[in-house]
Amino acid sequence: MLSSLSKLTPEQIAEIRSLEQKLGKTLLSFTGYDVVDDLSAEDLTLLRALEEKLGTMLIAVREISGKS
Numbered sequence: 001m002l003s004s005l006s007k008l009t010p011e012q013i014a015e016i017r018s019l020e021q022k023l024g025k026t027l028l029s030f031t032g033y034d035v036v037d038d039l040s041a042e043d044l045t046l047l048r049a050l051e052e053k054l055g056t057m058l059i060a061v062r063e064i065s066g067k068s
Helices: 010-023 041-054
Strands: 002-005 030-035 061-063
Touching: none
Parallel strands: none
Antiparallel strands: 002 030, 030 061
16 A cells, blocks of 8 residues: 545645644645556556656556545
8 A cells, every 4th residue: 555645625625724723733634545456568568668758666556445
């Protein structure tokens, strides 16, 4: 499992900021992802080619279901 900062709507950000003010603390929102391990050989070739082009590492993930 991997986590990254959540992509939030302006309304969600406003709710978090409101709670931050009440608590006097800074809050961070993370979303969990499962690493995808079922890529085809063709998919892997495409992924690796883009990694090479961009000079970075890419990881295929899917968002963990069951979010509230």
